[in-house]
Structure formats: structure tokens, C-alpha cells
Amino acid sequence: EAGVAQSPRxxxxxxxxxxxxxxxxISGHATLYWYQQILGQGPKLLIQFQNNGVVDDSQLxxxxxxxxxxxxxxxxxxxxxxxxxxxxxxxxxxxxxxSGANVLTFGAGSRLTVL
Amino acid sequence: xxxxxxLGSHVSVSEGALVLLRCNYSSSVPPYLFWYVQYPNQGLQLxxxxxxGATLVKGINGFEAEFKKSETSFHLTKPSAHMxxxxxxxxxxxxxxxxxxxxxxxxxxxxxxxx
Numbered sequence: 001e002a003g004v005a006q007s008p009r010x011x012x013x014x015x016x017x018x019x020x021x022x023x024x025x026i027s028g029h030a031t032l033y034w035y036q037q038i039l040g041q042g043p044k045l046l047i048q049f050q051n052n053g054v055v056d057d058s059q060l061x062x063x064x065x066x067x068x069x070x071x072x073x074x075x076x077x078x079x080x081x082x083x084x085x086x087x088x089x090x091x092x093x094x095x096x097x098x099s100g101a102n103v104l105t106f107g108a109g110s111r112l113t114v115l
Numbered sequence: 116x117x118x119x120x121x122l123g124s125h126v127s128v129s130e131g132a133l134v135l136l137r138c139n140y141s142s143s144v145p146p147y148l149f150w151y152v153q154y155p156n157q158g159l160q161l162x163x164x165x166x167x168g169a170t171l172v173k174g175i176n177g178f179e180a181e182f183k184k185s186e187t188s189f190h191l192t193k194p195s196a197h198m199x200x201x202x203x204x205x206x207x208x209x210x211x212x213x214x215x216x217x218x219x220x221x222x223x224x225x226x227x228x229x230x
Contacts, residue, residue, distance in 0.1 A: 041222050
């Protein structure tokens with residue numbers, strides 16, 4: 001099966017600019033996650049979707065970050081305006097009941113550099 | 116709240132030597148425990164997981180981990196390191212309940228393998 005697709009792989013922007021990342025999960029996976037991985041740290045959950053509904057967005061900085069999964073398939077994560085501390089790799093992952101409890105399949109990530 | 120502590124941000128072993136990466140967790144409920152590996156510029160790949168049942172879990176690439184409830188540990192081992200094992204390894208915990216996810220990751224341990 002095809003993996004989790006993410007784009008772009010790399011993005012460099014200046015602070016206060018905006019950026020959007022796209023994720024296409026594995027076909028049939030109802031649950032989609034966005035994680036933020038800052039250099040030297042483990043991934044941190046930003047938002048979790050079940051189909052097109054939000055399950056957990058408690059750690060999403062809602063003043064600048066937004067995410068949507070309108071049709072319950074692909075998803076977009078937006079940052080506006082970006083800050084220096086947003087420099088990180090943004091990982092998308094998906095899972096299904098068939099793959100077993102909490103077994104997430106990750107994409108390669110989108111690396112953001114904010115100057 | 117759940118948390119994960121990985122002892123040692125960097126571990127270096129010689130090729131053929133034992134690999135031991137340490138992980139301790141904190142959880143108020145029976146945990147689900149995971150080890151993921153991340154190669155440079157790639158997403159995270161599941162190595163192995165513990166949910167219930169046998170406490171010694173075998174994963175891919177010859178890795179295994181043992182769940183020790185009394186020690187709140189889930190250390191990752193491999194009898195003989197290969198050069199291809201050089202990567203960053205992340206331990207993660209979830210409560211396994213409710214909807215799938217959310218994984219709490221440790222900060223990671225970078226494994227270097229010397230020829």
C-alpha cells in the first residue's frame with residue numbers, strides 16, 4: 001500500500017509569513033495526526049482527526065496554527081503568522097482499527113525553517 | 116499524565132556489540148508502549164509494540180524489548196549491532212484507551228555504530 005504522503009518536504013520562510021503543509025494518509029485510514037518535531041526533541045501531537053472531526057487539538061497554538069480535514073481524507077496544516085520557534089519538522093501520521101491499537105504510520109515530514 | 120524518559124541522548128557501540136537503549140515511562144493506567152526508529156530525513160517507522168500479553172516483544176531488524184511493570188521500563192535491545200542500525204530511536208507511550216493515538220514520545224536516543 002502507498003504510504004503517507006506529505007508536501008512540501010522543505011520550506012524556508014521569514015517570520016510573520018504564512019505556510020501550509022499538505023498530507024494524504026494511507027487509503028482507508030480514518031485517523032490522521034499532525035505532530036511537531038523540534039530539533040533534539042521527540043514528536044509532539046498538534047492535532048488528531050477522526051474522519052473529518054477533531055478528536056484532540058489541545059496542544060495546537062490556535063492563535064497561529066489551523067488544520068482541516070474537510071472530506072475526511074487529506075489534510076492541511078497552516079501556520080500564520082510564523083514565528084522563529086515554529087522551525088521544526090511537521091510529521092503527518094495515520095492509523096486505522098485494522099492496523100491495531102495506536103499503530104501510526106508516519107510520512108517523511110515537512111521541514112520548516114523560519115528566518 | 117503520561118510521560119517517557121529516554122536515558123542517554125547519544126549511544127555509541129561497535130559493530131557486533133550489544134545495543135541497549137533505555138526507556139522509562141510514567142502512566143496511571145496500563146500503558147501501551149512503542150519503539151520507533153527514524154533514519155535521517157525520513158519519518159518514524161514502528162520497530163515494535165507492547166499492548167498486553169507476553170512482556171518480551173520481538174520487532175523488526177532483530178530488536179526486542181521487555182516490559183517490566185515493577186521497574187516502569189521498556190528497554191530496547193539487539194544482541195549484535197549492524198552499521199545499518201545507526202539512527203535515532205524513540206520510545207512512546209499511550210493509554211491505549213478511547214480513540215487511537217495519542218502517543219507521547221521521549222526525546223530520542225541517537226545510536227551510532229562504529230566499524
